[in-house]
Amino acid sequence: MNGGLRLLAAGDTALTAELGDTVDPRINARVLSLDRALAAEALPGIVETVPTYRSLQIHFDPDRLDVEALGRTLEALAAKLDDEPPPGRTWRVPVAYGGEHGIDLEATAARIGVSTEEVIAIHLAGDYRVYMIGFQPGFAYLGGLDSRLHLPRREVPRLKTPAGTISVGGIQAAVASIEAPSGWHLLGRTPVRAFDPVRAEPLLFGVGDRIRFERISADDYVSLATRVADEGWLPPREAP
Amino acid sequence: MSVLRCIDPGPLATLQDGGRVAWQRFGVSVAGAMDPIGLALANLLVGNPRDGAAIEVTLAGGVWEVEAESVRLAFAGANIAATIDGRLAASHRSHMLKRGQRLAIGPLAGAVRGYLAVAGGLALPAMLGSISTHLRSRLGGIDGGPLRAGQELPLVLDTVGGPDLAFDPSLLPTAPPRFRAILGPQDDMFTREGVETLFAADYTVTAEADRMGMRLAGPKLAHVGGYNIISDGIAPGSIQVPGAGLPIVLFADRQTTGGYPKIATVVSADLGFLARCRPGDTIRFEQTDLAGASRLRQALQDRLARLAASLSPARSVASLDSATLLAHNLVDGVTDGLDVP
Numbered sequence: 001m002n003g004g005l006r007l008l009a010a011g012d013t014a015l016t017a018e019l020g021d022t023v024d025p026r027i028n029a030r031v032l033s034l035d036r037a038l039a040a041e042a043l044p045g046i047v048e049t050v051p052t053y054r055s056l057q058i059h060f061d062p063d064r065l066d067v068e069a070l071g072r073t074l075e076a077l078a079a080k081l082d083d084e085p086p087p088g089r090t091w092r093v094p095v096a097y098g099g100e101h102g103i104d105l106e107a108t109a110a111r112i113g114v115s116t117e118e119v120i121a122i123h124l125a126g127d128y129r130v131y132m133i134g135f136q137p138g139f140a141y142l143g144g145l146d147s148r149l150h151l152p153r154r155e156v157p158r159l160k161t162p163a164g165t166i167s168v169g170g171i172q173a174a175v176a177s178i179e180a181p182s183g184w185h186l187l188g189r190t191p192v193r194a195f196d197p198v199r200a201e202p203l204l205f206g207v208g209d210r211i212r213f214e215r216i217s218a219d220d221y222v223s224l225a226t227r228v229a230d231e232g233w234l235p236p237r238e239a240p
Numbered sequence: 241m242s243v244l245r246c247i248d249p250g251p252l253a254t255l256q257d258g259g260r261v262a263w264q265r266f267g268v269s270v271a272g273a274m275d276p277i278g279l280a281l282a283n284l285l286v287g288n289p290r291d292g293a294a295i296e297v298t299l300a301g302g303v304w305e306v307e308a309e310s311v312r313l314a315f316a317g318a319n320i321a322a323t324i325d326g327r328l329a330a331s332h333r334s335h336m337l338k339r340g341q342r343l344a345i346g347p348l349a350g351a352v353r354g355y356l357a358v359a360g361g362l363a364l365p366a367m368l369g370s371i372s373t374h375l376r377s378r379l380g381g382i383d384g385g386p387l388r389a390g391q392e393l394p395l396v397l398d399t400v401g402g403p404d405l406a407f408d409p410s411l412l413p414t415a416p417p418r419f420r421a422i423l424g425p426q427d428d429m430f431t432r433e434g435v436e437t438l439f440a441a442d443y444t445v446t447a448e449a450d451r452m453g454m455r456l457a458g459p460k461l462a463h464v465g466g467y468n469i470i471s472d473g474i475a476p477g478s479i480q481v482p483g484a485g486l487p488i489v490l491f492a493d494r495q496t497t498g499g500y501p502k503i504a505t506v507v508s509a510d511l512g513f514l515a516r517c518r519p520g521d522t523i524r525f526e527q528t529d530l531a532g533a534s535r536l537r538q539a540l541q542d543r544l545a546r547l548a549a550s551l552s553p554a555r556s557v558a559s560l561d562s563a564t565l566l567a568h569n570l571v572d573g574v575t576d577g578l579d580v581p
Contacts, residue, residue, distance in 0.1 A: 009505070195266075
């Protein structure tokens, strides 16, 4: 029994340890469990690991690590993975909804036949978990979006969306870190910068963390954005 | 302060080192030199660590002026016609320049990119552990962007001693006739004909090739079922195949995760040589396995070790007339095997 593990070659410097092929919180929990267990083994030659929705990418130095030995270690670890999501930190992320900060809020409300206040309430009620970080530095893909907000992507992506964009796309929600193109629906914006390379803590959210959104006004956005820029203000977080 | 001033960066010049490791789980791309062999050769010639930060130039090498008592520079990765204050300067050796002297590097031959290394290195702060520039996220380098005319690169050393060094050019590693790749991680999402085509057909490097990826033109590779996967990690050299069926090889600036199936992965020993190819070049792939990749890696490391051991004082430029330099530089430049077939 290897816990559904598939080991897939990714050249001579990486190995993909796949635990499923769907977006499923239990598969993601097993990926994170495998990541922690492998880190605890502290094998020499592992350069870095990248947990995704359903697999763990292991980058290694082939001159220091025998990939067959790595495979045996992964097989052994995969037999005893935890299906429960890891505790993770909980971040409280302030969001200004609608208006210039969330230019798709009204269209989203019209599309699903509710008021803009209801869209905000549905989005705020979610208990989100960071499933994966990718696409750009610090871009957090969140699971836990209410099915009423599951919408297909825009037919024509926007070439530019601002840093801090709070959006939904498909079954996912996201907190964008830097300015980027996006085909998702923009509901609001946070003054929090998930990525700032010169900050003591350059990247805030980690895979497995939880995120709760908190509504702020457009005025609050301005004052918090000033504090972020001037004082390096960070959002409140709770240890697991 | 001692600096190397950028008079003209050429079409695109960025600072690159061995790359930004350990941040991919936060979505931060590795970046780093597209051709790690070229970077290593340039650094070896000036006595730097092989993966130390250097200037990666594209298509042509620009013009650089010394504002220090003396600076030792070396250029590698591509073949060049370079001049120092108008006098021809040979390849595959280092050159000491005095204050006010200018190195002008013309069009590159045999490779898209080349590396200009400075003895002692650049006095720039690492960002997330690396000086490498990642243009898409504006990370690294001086301000996250390409080098611009007028910018000054601060140097660690104000003066250099000792002789200029040269390699035995007959030991320079050469590109393989076919780029070796290992199947996977998603080769099972392609038809058998698709996999056979990858290793049998000629592909052409298109103009859509940059530090992130190289889009190839040629026979399409048919998927089995769909062509979207739940995003997973991406290795250097991954050959991903979007819906249109044409492969894209992913390089240093690749995204950390992606949602297209990856049919195969170019082995680490061959990836820097593939990065040298230009739009219009015809390339071919050959299947290998982990043992094959290991042999290729070992052979390349042995070759680099022999090159390093061959370093010896270069002949004085002043003792050579330009005809001799032409014979040693420009003629070598087209015959030393660096050209990719």
